[in-house]
Amino acid sequence: MKSKTQNYNDRIxxxxxxxxxxxxxxxxxxxxxxIYALVLTYTPLSELTLPTLTMxxxxxxxxxxxxxxxxxxxxxxxxxxxxxxxLYVLLMLFLGVYFVKEAGINxxxxxxxIWGVILGAIGGMIGINL
Numbered sequence: 001m002k003s004k005t006q007n008y009n010d011r012i013x014x015x016x017x018x019x020x021x022x023x024x025x026x027x028x029x030x031x032x033x034x035i036y037a038l039v040l041t042y043t044p045l046s047e048l049t050l051p052t053l054t055m056x057x058x059x060x061x062x063x064x065x066x067x068x069x070x071x072x073x074x075x076x077x078x079x080x081x082x083x084x085x086x087l088y089v090l091l092m093l094f095l096g097v098y099f100v101k102e103a104g105i106n107x108x109x110x111x112x113x114i115w116g117v118i119l120g121a122i123g124g125m126i127g128i129n130l
Contacts, residue, residue, distance in 0.1 A: 012073075012075070012076050012079065013076075013079070013080060013083070014069060014070070014072060014073045014080050017068065017069045017070070017071065017072050017073065017080065018065075018069040018080060018083055018084045018087065020068060020069075021064070021065040021066065021067070021068030021069035021071075021084045022065050022069075022084060022087055022088060022091070024064070024065070024068055025061045025062070025064040025065035025068065025084075025088060026061065026065075026088075026091075028060075028061065028064060029057055029058070029060075029061035032057045032060070032061075033057060036053055036057070058092070059119060061088060062084075062085045062088050062089065062115075062116055062119040062120050062123065063085075063119050063120070063122060063123035063126070064123060065081075065084040065085060065087075065088045065120060065123065066080070066081025066082065066084045066085050066119065066120035066121060066122065066123025066124040066126075066127060067081065067123040067124065067126045067127030067130065068084075068123075068127060069081055069083070069084035069120075069123075069124060069127065070084075070123070070124035070125070070126075070127035070128040071127045071128070071130055073128060074128075075128075077124040077125050077127055077128025077129075078121040078124045078125050078128075079121075079124065080124050080127075080128075081120045081121045081122070081123045081124015081125065081126075081127060081128075082117045082118075082120045082121035082124060083120070084120045084123070084124070085116040085117050085118070085119050085120015085121065085123065086113060086116050086117050086120060088116055088120065089112050089113055089115075089116030090113070090116075093109060093112065
């Protein structure tokens with residue numbers, strides 16, 4: 001007889017893992033942004049680095065969320081990671097629209113969602129093999 005943990009890990013979608021992956025990746029993303037803000041404030045680093053580092057931090061967050069989401073699954077790591085990446089980007093877009101009134105829905109959203117799924121799936125493939 002299998003334990004509840006074994007039955008849970010046999011599921012295709014690891015919903016609790018996806019939620020944990022999102023929470024951890026958002027906390028780490030927030031820490032990276034705080035550190036970057038402090039570096040910008042207290043060093044002569046130019047604000048011209050903002051778009052590049054914002055993109056890099058976001059990519060790390062998406063891949064990390066996918067890896068954590070797929071870590072405890074036995075198969076379909078790409079699916080769990082892709083879903084985590086999609087949710088990461090959707091939540092980031094929602095927060096952007098909510099907190100930054102100038103941010104709105106534009107044509108680039110579809111591209112961001114696609115990249116979120118792709119990067120999350122890559123993270124899921126990494127996470128399932130850890």
